[in-house]
Amino acid sequence: MGKPFYPSLYQVNTRVWLTELSQTMGRPATLDDIPDRDLDRLAEIGFDWVWFLSVWQTGEAGKHISRRNPEWRDEFKQTLPDLREDDIVGSGFAVAGYKVHTEFGGDSALQRLRDRLRRRGLRLMLDFVPNHTALDHPWVDLHPDYYVQGSELALQQQPKNYIRVRNKQGVVIFAYGRDPYFPGWPDTLQLNYGNPSTQEAMIAELLKVADQCDGVRCDMAMLLLPDVFERTWGIRCKPFWAEATRRVRQQFADFAFMAEVYWDLEWTLQQLGFDFTYDKRLYDRLREGYARSVREHFHAGLDYQNKLARFLENHDEPRAAATFPPSVHRAAAIVTYLSPGLRFFHQGQFLGCHKRISPHLGRAPKEPVDEQLQRFYERLLGLLRQPIVRDGKWQLLDCRAAWQGNWTSDCFIAFLWESPDAKRLIVATNYSDHPSQCYVNLPLGDLVGKKWKLTDQLEEVVYERDGNDLQSRGLYLDMTPWGSSVFALIPI
Numbered sequence: 001m002g003k004p005f006y007p008s009l010y011q012v013n014t015r016v017w018l019t020e021l022s023q024t025m026g027r028p029a030t031l032d033d034i035p036d037r038d039l040d041r042l043a044e045i046g047f048d049w050v051w052f053l054s055v056w057q058t059g060e061a062g063k064h065i066s067r068r069n070p071e072w073r074d075e076f077k078q079t080l081p082d083l084r085e086d087d088i089v090g091s092g093f094a095v096a097g098y099k100v101h102t103e104f105g106g107d108s109a110l111q112r113l114r115d116r117l118r119r120r121g122l123r124l125m126l127d128f129v130p131n132h133t134a135l136d137h138p139w140v141d142l143h144p145d146y147y148v149q150g151s152e153l154a155l156q157q158q159p160k161n162y163i164r165v166r167n168k169q170g171v172v173i174f175a176y177g178r179d180p181y182f183p184g185w186p187d188t189l190q191l192n193y194g195n196p197s198t199q200e201a202m203i204a205e206l207l208k209v210a211d212q213c214d215g216v217r218c219d220m221a222m223l224l225l226p227d228v229f230e231r232t233w234g235i236r237c238k239p240f241w242a243e244a245t246r247r248v249r250q251q252f253a254d255f256a257f258m259a260e261v262y263w264d265l266e267w268t269l270q271q272l273g274f275d276f277t278y279d280k281r282l283y284d285r286l287r288e289g290y291a292r293s294v295r296e297h298f299h300a301g302l303d304y305q306n307k308l309a310r311f312l313e314n315h316d317e318p319r320a321a322a323t324f325p326p327s328v329h330r331a332a333a334i335v336t337y338l339s340p341g342l343r344f345f346h347q348g349q350f351l352g353c354h355k356r357i358s359p360h361l362g363r364a365p366k367e368p369v370d371e372q373l374q375r376f377y378e379r380l381l382g383l384l385r386q387p388i389v390r391d392g393k394w395q396l397l398d399c400r401a402a403w404q405g406n407w408t409s410d411c412f413i414a415f416l417w418e419s420p421d422a423k424r425l426i427v428a429t430n431y432s433d434h435p436s437q438c439y440v441n442l443p444l445g446d447l448v449g450k451k452w453k454l455t456d457q458l459e460e461v462v463y464e465r466d467g468n469d470l471q472s473r474g475l476y477l478d479m480t481p482w483g484s485s486v487f488a489l490i491p492i
Helices: 014-025 036-044 060-068 070-079 106-119 152-157 196-210 226-233 241-251 266-271 280-288 291-297 326-337 371-384 387-391 407-411 467-472
Strands: 008-013 049-053 056-058 095-100 123-128 132-134 162-167 170-175 188-190 215-218 256-259 276-278 308-311 342-346 393-396 412-418 424-430 436-440 451-456 462-466 475-479 484-491
Touching: 008 014, 014 049, 036 106, 060 070, 095 106, 095 196, 106 123, 123 196, 123 256, 152 162, 152 170, 170 188, 196 215, 196 241, 266 276, 280 291, 280 308, 280 326, 291 407, 291 412, 308 326, 326 371, 326 424, 326 484, 371 387, 387 412, 387 424, 407 412, 407 436, 412 436, 424 436, 424 475, 451 467, 462 467, 475 484
Parallel strands: 008 049, 008 342, 049 123, 095 132, 123 215, 215 256, 256 276, 276 308, 308 342
Antiparallel strands: 056 095, 132 188, 162 170, 393 412, 412 424, 424 484, 436 475, 451 462, 451 484
8 A cells, every 4th residue: 555645643752751661661661661452543643644742862061951941840840849950851842962862772763663563554753953952962962063153242141042161172152053033952062063164064864863863843944945044144155955856756756745834935945845734824814713814725726734743732832631612622623634644643732731841841641531522532543544534635615604794614624525535525524613614615516416424424324415415505504613524424
C-alpha cells in the first residue's frame, strides 16, 4: 500500500512517556522500552507518522537556567503542583548536539525504534532546531563565529537579549536565540545565518538528522528567511531552506519537512521545499468561533491547503479540552481533521487532558480520562482510516438560506469527499451556539431519478432523500448548536 495523500501524525512527548515507563518498571527507561503493543496501537488506529519530541542531547546549562527562571517555575507549578527539582530537565529545544540523549539509549536505541516503527508502516519524525543551539553546545568553543555576537553596549541596553559567556578564546558576548517580537530565550544562543560557514554547518547537521529518521519538524522555520533574519538582527544572509531541502533530498529522496511557521509565511516556506506547514490561522479562527471566517479559510487553492498541517493542540498550544467547551471541541475537530492536509494529533488529546506540558518538564500530571471525548475521537479516527478521506477528492460546499430571511445558513461549514469508486461523504457542521438551517448545494450529476440513503457516520442515523429534490434544492439541514454530521451518500 502506498503513502496516503492526506496522512495522519501523532506527536509524542518522549520524556514524559519514558518517565511514565520508568515509574512502572522501577528503573530508568530508554527508547528500547517503548512497548511494541503501543506502536501496534498507533498503526491500528490509522497513523502514518509518529513525531518523537525532544530526543536530542541537552546540556547542564539549559537545565540550570530552566530551574532558576522564576517565571518558568511558576508555570511549571501550575502544571505540577507537586513539582520536584528533577522534573525540570531543561528545554528540549536547547539542543547541545544532534545525537540521541544518553539517558534515552543513544543513537542505537533510536535506530531500533525506527526499525520497529517501519515494520508497522509508521514513519519517524524528529525535531530540527535551526535558529539556535544550547548555551553549552561545542560550537561555543570551536566555532564562536557561527553565532550572532554583541557588544558591551548591546548587553547593557538589551540584557534580555545578550549574555556574556566565557569560552576557550576568553569572554564573548553572544545573542540569545529569539524571534523579533519577544525577548530572547535565555537557555539558547542565536546562530548567525549571515555567515556562510554557519549555513554549511547546519546543513551538515540536518543531513546527520536525516540519516536517523524519515522527516523533521523544523522549529520556528520562518526565522531563517532572509528578510525576517535581517529585520531581527540587522544582518543580511543568503536563503537557507531551498538549498537545505535540496541537499537533503539528494541523499534521502523521500525525506519530509514540516515547518512550524506563523505570520502568513506558510506559502513562502512551501515554495522552499516544505511538505507541510503549520496551519495556525485555521486554529485561531476556530477559537474565535465564527463560521464565516473559518469557511473563508477553505477558499484557498488545494495546492496550498494540501500542504497544511491541521491541529487543535500541540506542545506549544493549550490543550484543546481546556480551550474549547466539549460541544465546540467536537465541532472544531470535525472541521479540522476532515479537511485536506496533514492531520496532526497530540499525545493526551484523545483523553481530554487539560494541562499543557512545557518542553522543560519531564513529567506530566495524572489527569482523569474524559470517556465521552475518548469515544468521539475513536469514531473520528475510524472515519479518518477510510480511503475516501485519505486519498479522495475534497471540495468546499455552498450553503444557502433555508427560507427567505433565515440568516443561519451563514453558520454552516460543509465539505464533500469523493473517491474514484464513486463513494461520497458529506461533512456538515453548524459552527455556532444556536440552531441553524440551510440547504447544502451538491455538485453531483447523478442525483436525479434515484432515491438516496444518507447514513450519519457519527450517530448511525439513516435518512432517505429523493434525488430530484437533492439536485434542485440541495440537502436540507436543521442542526443543533455545534452539531456535526458526516453522511455517507449511497443510492438505494
